[in-house]
Amino acid sequence: xxxxxxxxxxxxxxxxxxxxxxxxxxxxxxxxxxxxxxxxxxxxxxxxxxxxxxxxxxxxxxxxxxxxxxxxxxxxxxxxxxxxxxxxxxxxxxxxxxxxxxxxxxxxxxxxxxxxxxxxxxxxxxxxxxxxxxxxxxxxxxxxxxxxxxxxxxxxxxxxxxxxxxxxxxxxxxxxxxxxxxxxxxxxxxxxxxxxxxxxxxxxxxxxxxxxxxxxxx
Numbered sequence: 001x002x003x004x005x006x007x008x009x010x011x012x013x014x015x016x017x018x019x020x021x022x023x024x025x026x027x028x029x030x031x032x033x034x035x036x037x038x039x040x041x042x043x044x045x046x047x048x049x050x051x052x053x054x055x056x057x058x059x060x061x062x063x064x065x066x067x068x069x070x071x072x073x074x075x076x077x078x079x080x081x082x083x084x085x086x087x088x089x090x091x092x093x094x095x096x097x098x099x100x101x102x103x104x105x106x107x108x109x110x111x112x113x114x115x116x117x118x119x120x121x122x123x124x125x126x127x128x129x130x131x132x133x134x135x136x137x138x139x140x141x142x143x144x145x146x147x148x149x150x151x152x153x154x155x156x157x158x159x160x161x162x163x164x165x166x167x168x169x170x171x172x173x174x175x176x177x178x179x180x181x182x183x184x185x186x187x188x189x190x191x192x193x194x195x196x197x198x199x200x201x202x203x204x205x206x207x208x209x210x211x212x213x214x215x216x217x218x
Contacts, residue, residue, distance in 0.1 A: 052117045054167055058174035060128045067125045072118050081119035082126065089151030098150070102157040109155075110162050120155045120168060123148065124175060131183050142184065149176060 053070055055062035072078060088105065092098040109116040127148045135141055149172070156168035180186040 052114065055121065055171070058171040059178065063121055063125050063128060066121055067118070070118070072122070073115050077115060078119060078122050081115055082123050085119060085123060085151045085155060086147070089147060089154060092150065092154065098154055101154045102161070105154060105158045106161055109158050113159075113162065116155065116159065120152065120159060123152060123155070124171075127152075127179075131179065138184075145179065145183070 053066070055066040088101050092101045127145065130144055130148075131141065152172050156172045159168045160166050177188050180188050
């Protein structure tokens with residue numbers, strides 16, 4: 001299925017994928033220590049985020065292989081995590097809220113890194129499943145893409161801050177470009193380093209053949 005993202009979603013997604021954020025203090029929720037310890041032993045050392053595995057490539061197939069073959073937390077834990085992250089994403093109405101969410105979630109993620117690491121890719125896989133199902137309304141599909149990408153952006157930025165790498169953001173950026181083209185017929189090409197704080201938001205992605213939806217189509 002091909003279609004167009006509405007103007008508001010288009011601008012916001014580009015902004016999300018082109019800005020970097022500052023690190024402040026944060027708060028966290030309670031965790032089940034026994035489940036955390038058991039999972040940490042099976043998929044990596046939580047104190048060393050670089051020990052955690054990632055999909056071999058940033059595409060739908062590799063993501064499916066990852067969530068199917070790499071040890072995961074119990075389904076109920078993953079479901080709780082996805083629900084939690086989705087709520088955080090929906091509560092972030094603008095760029096400032098998203099930056100604050102990145103700050104807030106860093107300590108939360110660091111206390112159970114394997115869970116949120118897998119949750120990130122599980123959420124991406126769930127988005128792939130939803131897009132594959134399609135639907136009669138492009139606007140509904142684009143809304144779900146926008147909301148899920150927003151949640152993934154918050155996770156990617158926070159997880160990268162913890163690891164000191166760019167694994168998650170790099171994955172998300174590649175998936176964003178690929179999905180925009182394959183699903184919505186929207187061509188975007190990243191230009192330069194999206195982590196350069198000196199660059200203006202929105203200045204790192206070149207858009208081609210991207211027509212915003214008219215008001216009645218939004």
